[in-house]
Amino acid sequence: MFDSYMNFLATTYKQNMEAQKAAGIILDYDVYTTTPRGPHDPDIYLVTTYKNMAAFDGLAEKTDPIMQKIFGDLSQRSAATISRGKMRTQVGTELIRELKLK
Numbered sequence: 001m002f003d004s005y006m007n008f009l010a011t012t013y014k015q016n017m018e019a020q021k022a023a024g025i026i027l028d029y030d031v032y033t034t035t036p037r038g039p040h041d042p043d044i045y046l047v048t049t050y051k052n053m054a055a056f057d058g059l060a061e062k063t064d065p066i067m068q069k070i071f072g073d074l075s076q077r078s079a080a081t082i083s084r085g086k087m088r089t090q091v092g093t094e095l096i097r098e099l100k101l102k
Contacts, residue, residue, distance in 0.1 A: 001087040005044070008084060012070060017048070019066045025059070027051055042091050 009031055017029040032045040050056065071077045 005084070005087040008087070009046075012080075013046075016066060016070045019070065020063060023062070023066065025055070025062050025066075040091060044088075 017026065020026045021028065027049045029049065030045075030047045032047065034041075034043060034045065036043050067077060071080055
């Protein structure tokens with residue numbers, strides 16, 4: 001299902017992320033592939049860069065209009081999430097913070 005998932009990332013996902021970037025919600029986003037070290041490690045990383053921790057305040061309220069425009073109403077978004085679940089196994093999320101050394 002790798003090709004199907006990459007097609008989703010190159011189309012709908014990219015459209016969503018570009019809209020969030022244009023709205024100033026995110027600074028950038030990237031997609032990385034890797035070789036998993038074990039069966040529970042990811043082979044694709046979706047990375048989103050935010051300006052700061054305050055960007056998470058009210059994030060859903062900022063992104064919901066974009067999500068509705070691209071993915072549809074809540075029932076359509078739920079169906080799309082279920083469909084993507086057949087293409088991938090989400091192994092988790094991780095918050096990584098950059099430290100600027102002085």
